[in-house]
Amino acid sequence: MRPLFFLFSSLALSGLTISAPTQNFWYETITHNGISPFISGGNSWTVFRNVKDYGAKGDGVTDDSAAIQAAINAGGKGSGGNGFGTTGAPAVVYFPSGTYAMKSSIQSYVDTVIMGNPINRPTLKALSSFSDSTIIYGKDPGFDATINFYQGIKNLIIDSTAVSNNTAITLLDWSVSQATQLTNVLFNMPDYSLHTGVSTPEGGSGTYMGDLAFVGGKYGINLNNQQYSFKNISFTGCNTGVYITHAFSLVMQGMNFVNCGTGVDGTNGGTGNVGSIVLLDSSASSVGTVINTKSESGADDSIVIENLSSSNSGPTVKAGGSSILSGSVTNRWVYGNTYSAINSPKHSAGVTYTYARPSALLSGKNYFTMPPPTYQDQTNVVNIKSVSGLTVHGDGVTDDTANINTILANNAGKAVVFFPAGTYLVSNTIHVPVGTRIIGEVWSAISATGNNFKSASAPRPMVQVGNPGDVGIAQISDMLFTVADVLPGCILVEVNMAGSSPGAVGFWNSHFRVGGAAGSKAETSCTDPTNPCKAAFMLIHLTATSSAYIEDMWGWTADHDLDANNGMHISTGRGILVQATKATWLVGTAFEHNTLYQYSFSKAQNVFVGMQQSETPYWQGIGSSQLAPAPWTANTTYDDPSFSNCAATDANCRMAWFLNIDGGSNMEVYGSSFWTFFNYDGNCVGSGGSCQSNAVHIVGTPTSTRFWNLNTKSQINMVIDGGAVGATQSANSGSWGGVIAGYLPHA
Numbered sequence: 001m002r003p004l005f006f007l008f009s010s011l012a013l014s015g016l017t018i019s020a021p022t023q024n025f026w027y028e029t030i031t032h033n034g035i036s037p038f039i040s041g042g043n044s045w046t047v048f049r050n051v052k053d054y055g056a057k058g059d060g061v062t063d064d065s066a067a068i069q070a071a072i073n074a075g076g077k078g079s080g081g082n083g084f085g086t087t088g089a090p091a092v093v094y095f096p097s098g099t100y101a102m103k104s105s106i107q108s109y110v111d112t113v114i115m116g117n118p119i120n121r122p123t124l125k126a127l128s129s130f131s132d133s134t135i136i137y138g139k140d141p142g143f144d145a146t147i148n149f150y151q152g153i154k155n156l157i158i159d160s161t162a163v164s165n166n167t168a169i170t171l172l173d174w175s176v177s178q179a180t181q182l183t184n185v186l187f188n189m190p191d192y193s194l195h196t197g198v199s200t201p202e203g204g205s206g207t208y209m210g211d212l213a214f215v216g217g218k219y220g221i222n223l224n225n226q227q228y229s230f231k232n233i234s235f236t237g238c239n240t241g242v243y244i245t246h247a248f249s250l251v252m253q254g255m256n257f258v259n260c261g262t263g264v265d266g267t268n269g270g271t272g273n274v275g276s277i278v279l280l281d282s283s284a285s286s287v288g289t290v291i292n293t294k295s296e297s298g299a300d301d302s303i304v305i306e307n308l309s310s311s312n313s314g315p316t317v318k319a320g321g322s323s324i325l326s327g328s329v330t331n332r333w334v335y336g337n338t339y340s341a342i343n344s345p346k347h348s349a350g351v352t353y354t355y356a357r358p359s360a361l362l363s364g365k366n367y368f369t370m371p372p373p374t375y376q377d378q379t380n381v382v383n384i385k386s387v388s389g390l391t392v393h394g395d396g397v398t399d400d401t402a403n404i405n406t407i408l409a410n411n412a413g414k415a416v417v418f419f420p421a422g423t424y425l426v427s428n429t430i431h432v433p434v435g436t437r438i439i440g441e442v443w444s445a446i447s448a449t450g451n452n453f454k455s456a457s458a459p460r461p462m463v464q465v466g467n468p469g470d471v472g473i474a475q476i477s478d479m480l481f482t483v484a485d486v487l488p489g490c491i492l493v494e495v496n497m498a499g500s501s502p503g504a505v506g507f508w509n510s511h512f513r514v515g516g517a518a519g520s521k522a523e524t525s526c527t528d529p530t531n532p533c534k535a536a537f538m539l540i541h542l543t544a545t546s547s548a549y550i551e552d553m554w555g556w557t558a559d560h561d562l563d564a565n566n567g568m569h570i571s572t573g574r575g576i577l578v579q580a581t582k583a584t585w586l587v588g589t590a591f592e593h594n595t596l597y598q599y600s601f602s603k604a605q606n607v608f609v610g611m612q613q614s615e616t617p618y619w620q621g622i623g624s625s626q627l628a629p630a631p632w633t634a635n636t637t638y639d640d641p642s643f644s645n646c647a648a649t650d651a652n653c654r655m656a657w658f659l660n661i662d663g664g665s666n667m668e669v670y671g672s673s674f675w676t677f678f679n680y681d682g683n684c685v686g687s688g689g690s691c692q693s694n695a696v697h698i699v700g701t702p703t704s705t706r707f708w709n710l711n712t713k714s715q716i717n718m719v720i721d722g723g724a725v726g727a728t729q730s731a732n733s734g735s736w737g738g739v740i741a742g743y744l745p746h747a
């Protein structure tokens with residue numbers, strides 16, 4: 001056989017330049033017929049914007065900043081929704097492979113995804129003459145950070161190596177919140193520079209970022225945010241990997257620190273500024289200090305470390321300037337308040353636990369994780385709006401149920417099914433068969449309508465992933481599940497299928513929204529605070545036979561209107577119900593404003609939770625005419641909590657559980673972030689400053705079930721356990737209210 005070496009050298013000698021054949025990325029070449037159904041002229045709205053069509057050269061020399069901004073702004077898109085609301089102007093600003101030189105910054109807005117070709121990620125390169133302090137402003141300046149939703153950045157390299165190392169430049173300002181995705185990005189900075197990779201100076205209520213790499217710089221990530229899940233991030237040669245300006249609850253999974261001065265710096269600010277840190281399945285090599293923290297006062301600054309491999313590094317944990325832990329952690333190391341029995345907090349400045357992890361959740365010794373699928377190796381992708389003979393509209397008006405079902409059935413095991421941006425109205429269940437791969441675009445919506453979903457006593461799924469007992473593949477990315485009407489009998493998603501391997505059944509960057517946006521009667525007809533309308537039965541149900549990996553999911557019942565100014569008083573019955581037993585991974589999830597609970601794990605087994613963030617409905621609590629379970633009736637078929645622990649008129653008690661656990665086993669819950677801000681009367685004055693009586697409910701004696709860094713705000717009891725008080729916020733003060741490093745009575 002002719003050696004490859006010979007082939008290359010002869011080509012070089014003949015003066016030809018060769019480049020590796022680049023496979024086309026399906027998304028770059030597929031028909032782009034996404035629309036924005038609910039704005040005027042929206043059927044011809046341009047969703048896909050290839051920056052080269054707007055004049056970008058990608059030649060590494062020409063300043064492409066203005067062309068990139070033109071692609072973002074096309075169609076009149078601009079700050080604060082610019083008349084289109086938050087959801088009206090979906091845009092994908094797409095970069096083919098190449099190097100895009102920039103002299104000035106670009107500004108992104110809500111409902112925008114900036115993405116490159118993942119096969120050969122394009123580089124956005126700041127020139128040495130770069131004139132601004134930030135390369136990409138990801139936060140829409142027209143909205144507060146905490147309502148900067150629906151934004152994405154993926155498959156890029158952002159490069160500041162040409163900028164002077166003495167310039168304090170930031171590569172990405174990402175002061176954003178839920179339903180955002182930052183993934184598969186390399187932040188390339190000079191060594192020994194003052195550069196910062198990602199910063200969140202204006203705060204935010206973030207949920208998830210992952211599959212990122214930071215090289216060089218002063219800070220990889222400078223975090224100022226309520227809470228976050230970080231997954232699979234490497235920091236190489238950063239002076240500090242993660243600098244915490246402020247955060248209450250941070251779960252870091254799969255961090256890899258190499259040649260950094262400090263891995264995680266949590267020394268900033270006083271009590272309550274850095275609430276809690278979890279570090280799982282990570283490594284540190286040639287790092288000065290892995291975690292630097294304050295000396296702990298009360299329960300604040302809680303730290304949980306599991307399976308950290310440290311080599312050639314200084315202290316593993318330094319607190320108040322002294323080393324309190326060195327070397328690798330092969331078990332679980334905990335700094336903070338722990339409970340081995342109910343109502344008996346103990347403070348520990350470092351204790352090791354040896355509980356084994358549930359093996360069903362592991363890949364090797366680590367918890368299983370996987371990056372969001374791009375399907376970059378696939379050439380067989382079907383655009384659901386371009387199948388001849390089976391017209392699908394995605395126009396928010398036409399019922400697409402039958403043809404979506406036919407196309408999914410025809411393509412199972414054969415092709416990836418692409419849903420262009422739009423709203424796909426369905427009047428009956430969409431069946432997702434074994435072998436399905438679905439990918440959307442700027443959160444393509446599947447939206448329920450009609451009488452099939454109206455009965456609370458006969459609820460029906462809108463999207464049903466497999467039948468009970470099915471095993472195989474069903475992957476769903478970049479989609480939104482919503483309701484077009486007030487539908488008390490709608491379960492938005494039901495998962496019955498188990499993955500044939502971990503991640504074979506999964507959801508990435510897929511979210512729920514009930515009300516709060518154009519295209520739903522729940523936006524315009526659920527405005528009476530004394531009568532919140534039952535707009536959906538449940539957001540997502542992982543049934544007993546299912547096994548799914550879920551990463552980056554926000555289950556939101558709207559508390560405000562994203563596209564207009566209607567008051568939102570909506571009662572979705574339930575958030576996420578997990579009855580699955582085989583294995584369930586919830587990486588970076590948030591469920592908010594659902595009525596009976598945000599999360600319920602009933603007879604569930606083998607559940608991993610890596611950061612969960614929640615809030616109760618703002619119309620609940622003292623002053624409300626609706627005391628949970630009202631306006632719903634508890635139904636034992638769904639193992640609904642009955643609130644029988646509360647007196648009939650106790651409005652502060654009859655509020656949604658953040659986390660309801662009924663029996664089950666092998667659950668590992670990291671980084672719970674349970675916040676209450678209001679009750680019906682406003683600022684919780686009637687209850688002496690506490691907005692809610694209880695956060696977590698445990699019944700049915702679960703086994704091998706552990707809670708790590710459980711955080712609450714403005715609640716009295718952090719845990720009600722077997723009918724008794726398990727833990728109070730006042731005994732664990734710190735973080736935004738209370739934090740428990742290890743709640744282990746069921747361990």
Ligand SMILES: *[C@@H]1O[C@H](CO)[C@@H](O)[C@H](O)[C@H]1NC(C)=O
Pocket residue numbers: 165166192193194
């Ligand atoms: C920039 O790099 C030079 C050369 O490595 C170094 O002397 C200088 O201290 C660096 N500046 C900063 C701010 O680190």
Ligand SMILES: *[C@@H]1O[C@H](CO)[C@@H](O)[C@H](O)[C@H]1NC(C)=O
Pocket residue numbers: 184185210211212213232233369370371
């Ligand atoms: C981690 O993220 C990188 C992208 O930065 C990706 O290439 C790699 O496959 C991911 N690793 C795992 C274990 O998911």
Ligand SMILES: *[C@@H]1O[C@H](CO)[C@@H](O)[C@H](O)[C@H]1NC(C)=O
Pocket residue numbers: 456457458459633635636637638
């Ligand atoms: C409880 O749910 C089951 C199953 O969906 C349903 O058949 C029954 O009618 C519901 N009960 C009530 C009281 O709504």
Ligand SMILES: CC(=O)N[C@H]1CO[C@H](CO)[C@@H](O)[C@@H]1O
Pocket residue numbers: 306307330331332355356357365
């Ligand atoms: C807590 C934990 O994850 N422990 C694991 C760390 O890794 C070793 C193997 O190196 C496993 O045996 C432990 O179970």
